[in-house]
Amino acid sequence: MSEKFIIDDRIFNLKFSCDVTKCKGACCTLKGAGGAPLLDEEVRIIKRNTEIAKKYLSVINIFHIDTDGVIEGEPGDYSLKSVNDEECIFAFYEEGIAKCAFQQAYNNNETDFKKPISCHLFPVRISGKKRNIIKYEEISECEDALVKGKADDITVFEFAREALVREYGEQFYKDLKSKYFTKKESQ
Template identity: 35%
Template sequence: MIAIDNKLISDEVLEEQFVCDLNKCKGGCCEDGDAGAPMEKWELEKLKAHYEVVKPYMTAEGIREVERQGKYIYDKDFGWVTPTINGAICVYGFRDQKGIIKCAIEQAYNDGKLDWKKPISCHLFPIKIQKSKRDPDIEYVNYEPREDLCAAACSLGKKLKVPVYIFLKDSIIRKYGEEFYEALEAAAKHLKDR
């Protein structure tokens, strides 16, 4: 484990290899889990303010669930999360022609209608961030791929020799900034040179 500022990063983030293989997993992380996608408080405001921009990209079923449950819900184990449809696919998810689950929020972003890509927890997956129960200023940054769902991504990462932190460079910078990423990169190099 390495420490950068108040973040404790597991060695796996630097040492393991991972590259999403959407043709194999079909975006299953958007429907396979114990709750919807965890959301930060500022993201709740973003979603409230821009829901009408996202809505045209959503499925009819997703829209109905938002009308029934709300744009986000509180889960006692995970905090604020996106709602799901029958405990499965995220309400903001839709399947493309190949059956791959895409994100309505991200699609609006890709079309230039939104300046927010998607919940940071989704963008960072398979990195999960947890706050320390003893000290809420400390965050644990762990690599937690799903064993079956992410097997193809782990294989592809090994084949291409792409470490997790490099695959997730954009999302790590989005969450913690350039300086943090540079420190992470330096730590990875130091570990490798040991």
């Protein structure tokens, strides 16, 4: 199955483990980056879960949601809106760390929607019409995650396991792991 994919080798080689105590949830607040990319099928799910997520948000974010909505773009190119071209419309702060309102609602068993798959996968990005290009997205805000990844001995691939399984299934993940690590050991 993975033969039909173009995969950035860095996801297998680069060590990465998110350290939100250092980055403060920077991936939810990237200035000028636009909102998180969405799959077309996520649009309906997000609209259905917006009211649930609102209870975690600031008055400012709720105002923007009620005034401007939560999604922009068109089929095949949707994204979440951001506040002031910076933080995600669904970001809230807890002890100075930006967090996802959907994730919080999911953790509290209020929804079965964890968060957009692009957010769940980060720093892995998926692209291509068939969603068959898997790559690592490097941002300076994640430098501490590289340090922590080395200390914890976790690769980007391992860090993103749950999200990769959510996107492609358990068997895909196992096959890719087996293929890559067998290939690596034989070199």
